[in-house]
Amino acid sequence: MKRIIKATLAILCVSVSVSIAQQNVSGIIVDKQTKEPIPGVNIVIKGEAKGTITDLMGAFQLQVPIDQEISISYLGYETLQMKATADFDQVELAQSSVELNQVVISASRDAQMRSETPVAISSLSAQQIEEAKATSTDQLLNKTPGVYMVDLGNEQHSMAIRQPLSYKSLFLYLEDGVPVRTTGVFNHNALIEMNMASFKNIEVIRGPASSLYGSEAIGGAVNFITLNPTSTLLAKASVQANNLGYKRGDLMFSDTYGKVGVVASTNYATRVDGYRDHSDYEKFALTLKATVELSEKALWSNSMTYVNYRSDAAGSLDSASFYGQEYSSFQTFTDRDVEALRYKSALDYYWDRGSKSSATFFYRSNSVKQNPSYRIKDDYSPWANPGGDENLAHSEVNDNSFNSYGLILQHKEVLNFWNSSMTTGASLDYSPSSYLANYISVHKTDAGVYDGFTPSDSVLTNYETDLINYAGYAQLELNPVAKLHVTAAVRFDRFTYVYDNHLPSNAYSGAPDETNHFNAFTPKVGLNYSISQRSGMYANFSQGFVPPQVSELYRGVKVPTLDPAVFTNYEVGGWFALLNNKASIDVAVYQLNGKDEIINVQQPSGDYANENAGETVHRGVEYGFNYKPISDLYIRLSGTNAQHEFKDYVESGVDFSNNEMATAPSWIANGEITYRPSFVRGLRVGIEWQHMDEYYTDAANTSTYEGFDIFHVRIGYEFKGFETWLNIMNVGDKIYATNVTKSAWGTNYQPGDPRTFNVGLAYKFQK
Template sequence: MPCIPLQRPISQPLRLRLSPLAVHPPSCSDYLDLIRENCVGLSTREVDAIFAHLARNRGFDVHSAHLSGNSKLSSWTKENFVNQYSTKAMAAVVLAQSASWAQAQDMSTPPQTLDVVTVTATKEKTTLQQSPASIGVLSEDAIRATGPTHPQQLLGQIPGVAVGVTNGEGHNMAIRQPFTTNPVYLYLEDGIPTRATGFFNHNALYEVNIPQAGSLELVRGPGSALYGSDAIAGTVNVITRAPAKTNGVETSVEAGSYGWARLLLDGTFGANPDGGLRVSVNRSHSDGWRQQTAYDRTSANFRWDQVINEQIFAKTILGFTSIDQQTGANSPLVRSAYENNPTQNNFSAAYRKVQALRFSSEITYWAGDDVFTITPYARSNQMDLNGSYNFSSDPRIEKTDVASYGLLAKWRRDFTGGWKPRLIMGLDLERSPGTRTEDALTMIKTGTGASTNYTGYTVAGRIYDYSVTFKSQSAYSHLQLSPTDKTLVTLGLRLDRIEYDLDNRLNSNVQLGAKYYGQAADSSTAFSRVSPKLGFTHLIAPQTSLYGSHNHGFRVPSESQLFRAGSDTTDARASTKALLALSLKPIRAKQTEIGVRGTTGGLNYDVVAYRLEKYDDLVSQRDVATNVTTSVNAGKTLHQGIEFALGAQLDRAWRVDSALSFAQHKYADWTVSGSTNANYSGNVMEAAPKTIGNTRLTWQPNARNQAQIEWVYLGSYWLEASNSPTYGKYEGHQVFNLRLSHSLSDSVRLHARIMNLTDKRYADSASVSSSTPVFSPALPRALYVGADMRW
């Protein structure tokens, strides 16, 4: 980002001297912004120690030389520093960015040391040392070196995270949960939700340009009190690339197996000491390795950073994505077809077309001890979907169109005093009018049961047609205290009020054949929740930090859960079903976790244990009074485990990094009634592997050559909730990937990847359909080669 001037002159220059491997050296603002935003009250003795540490460990000359980048910027002395800033633990914050910039592009993704800076947990730049949460950070270099064609290939480098491939870049997640498409994850771009809460889509990451992101942060477990609905199991924040310090263009061209082709264009224009514009374009295509599973993507991002004056900085982002894909890539097959004919696609009639547009402008104003940030934003999400998952029970074409308008307002102040308080308060407002139309289908098919092949369809008639406006008003506060020099305590509280206003354009129930689709009457539905959080960090050694938290999360029912209850066998039952759906409540969650992170003897580590409980989860049950089967808030699940991020530099050329997790996911209280009557309480949840692993061995003999072998492990899991040996388990899998790169010069880099190096047959997902185990075959061995060029 550009240099942000100080509010009053300072007198002595400070020079930044980085490792000779530095690719993008930090500007003065990268440090001054961190100092300005993140620290409290230092004595002269503390300042002396910090300056000595900087000089010793980061090569800073604190007595002479010059801060590059902005003619408005004077220099500073230690005395001016003491007078002008009041912050605690500033050294770690100041050092944070230099640690990442001072590396050449590196395939390894070591566990984060204490001085790595994150923004997701507190909506402010802060170090891991100060973050009482389990956070994984993937840097720009890690993203570029991985070259992901799907989020699965990147996010698995974070402990406790597994991603399943559905179609194209579509995905389901397993973060402290079984693999699920339920709305228990919050997806952000630069801290702003990519979708309105009421219109959740489990594939939301395909609307974001991950291959060209500046970094990615993932908070595991319920979001802090700074975030609202959906942040139950994890929050994923994709951060855009800031403009470079100088004008230039980067191009990446790639080709690969199964018709894969990708062109990435990236450039900075109008660069000057006060800002610049970055443009990133992603054009991707795949023929698909299975029958009729082609995929096309076009994405563009524009980010303009600008210093308005000495007190105001603006960051404006415009993002666009268009996706057109045939969605049978995850078509499940019976065991014999899975093993012998994996390219077979039984859902060739399915498709998904997506358009997403996002705009935001974050304006930060420094007024003495106060920092104000306002971020107005707008977005549009459109989808035309013929979902393969509906074919066997409720085939339909769904079209949704949602426009959102919102404002994020935040105030922060660092106070002086014994415990050096920092207070953050904010207000989030959003209004999202949207529409949904659904047309029932009559499927054209051959075969029976789990081997049914759906080849086409005819439109039978409209079953839903309504507009709904989602409205949310949320206020939060976050207090940070330092009772000792080594201890930081955080307390948070958030109040959410969420409303839906329904305007149904169908005035009566719809009958199609033997099915009746109940229609909700025009109505308003509202929910209110209070979410607290308590956390702490404690520096138990210079490079070791203990952290822990207890926090609450929730998610409100989505618009489709409230207003499209589905079909029943009579008009009266369908009406009752539609009415019962309106009584759904939010799902609640609470989590306690404790962990330790740091560095010792060349080993980086982050180890955390957690216990997450979900209450009022949706269970299908028969209503006693009406005998109608519908979803009710009657389920409780328990999720607990331990996660490890480990990394070690074995010698000058070799490094190993590993992300491991061991977890148990159980139904604590889960009784199903209706067409099936069962009590699953005490059972292990389906699609819930106990063990998830990712280990990468990286060889970098010099700055121009790198090679990495990656081992991906997924443990076995039950195929269905009864844990019946009749259906058994998916056996799990081990997959190896190879990545190579060679720099011909400072401006040309060649790279290659072989995914699934041993051509292992394994499943992206496995379940039971029509009383038969089915498996969705994953990508076989695939080769990708490309070149990156810079001008």
């Protein structure tokens, strides 16, 4: 009996001593830059196999021996080791400047390791976005491998991803995984409808992504991921201005109240009396988001973005004006007026074993009103109308609007074999749209300036189109053997265009009422092989498609018979850690074949009509290199070397087969060196280089533009919540054009901005 009592007392003593030596540690892990909670962070007791991960709100609890250290790690972030204390509260993790793409969202609509993603994908981090102090989105995206976004002034733009500098509907723009615009009404200027103050990070998928996102994701899909609520109070305000008449102010507020988190971000920008005549603009943008933690497994998120934008449309310059630096405008009245509203409500439920279900409802309201310079056509033409009035031109004012009502359902199920999972989804997008255009007569001076117009009640175009797209998709991911990851995906889309014309058959747009259907079946197969945790290789085969645009079908007197254009992509690539993880490189080699592209083909009668007749081939290599030789210095280089050719292409009666495509430079590159001296805390100095090679300016390959090299310098300093910066863009004051095209009327130059001094001041308050 005494032995039993002694043994019991000994056990109790040991238990008490162990309990005394343990402490309950809890806290929240957040991103150092954005202060957002990070779910799924690993917290491990040093020297033991015991640990935990953070929940949906970045919180954790763990029993830790007193005075013991813990390791906090997450892919893409610097690992942090520190002594655990009972009042742990909030810990910040800094993103790694070398390993920028370790976790991505856009490749499967859900957080996923880069090593399991057989596509070329890259990401701009919150730190890169914050330090760029960009005044237009191209200043961000052009840092990305394989991407060149063309600056057309006042945030207007076109794009080049595995394509020439293009205005075509070959790129898909998303906000938090939902397309910004509906299929069939593509706008190459769609990114003026984004709120730059709301960007947390930007992910770019290069190559077709139609197996997941549907149409238009051909050259690439760009996903703008917006700010989430912070775990504690954070407020920021900033103002900036430059010597070209640009001014902008930004505000951001974020906090969490119990289970509810909120974030609001807004900015107002204006340009008055810039270096070009007729180039003023004004933009207001607001994004609101609220998240509710319904339970440990359920998260409900609601967000809204509103953008109101108006800009003069100065048009391009001829060669004499461009090289003579005569930055006047041939138009004095052309403009663009955009109003866009987007709302999204998403419910995510996390099941056991990593399975997840989500339901997303979205609504869009969009109106683009224009008096466009590109619609102005002279009455006089030496070859078409030699007897025309040289002081008269013809144009239109128009309004293209749509509303969208959509639903996306998705479920990911973790399976019981080969560490596999299956993702299935369905989507519905119903978007009634309308187009109204009225004729205007334009007066042209003897000096060639379009100085005024006379409105009329003559209606050129007046129709409505109900656009209906429903789709289903599935993606299977397998790990049949160690280090090998297999992905197979397929999507089916069904489109219905219900066209209702309000004009008679003899009108400019007099096509009869009609209902058109389009089907598309898009597969993807990919392999990933992990060499190590930070290095791997992949290969993929994928297809993408583009249905006809509404304007390609109904802007005429009859409806052509058109099918979706199809693009097939073959690709291999890899990502590798180098020099003891101080450097990383990401490489992709691809061939993209386009077939049944819609072009304007001359008929036997001499008339022209849209047909599926074009074939193109695009080959290239894309690369991104990041290097941090010492803690103070960061070096980045990204670029693409590519060849874009017409394979079988006869447009408007002219055969361009085997020619190089116009506006298709063979080399585009962007490099950057950033220095953060440790002896001056808060200071950063960076220099950026943008290169574009020579390219043909016409499809006939008769003329070229020499390309350019420009440099930007960025200097910033942070001190006790304050930040000030100076960006000197085009520091060498280079005369260059962001886009040059040649037509029968001559060569048109879109001028790049001269040397620009942009200064700013910001203040950040955080609890």
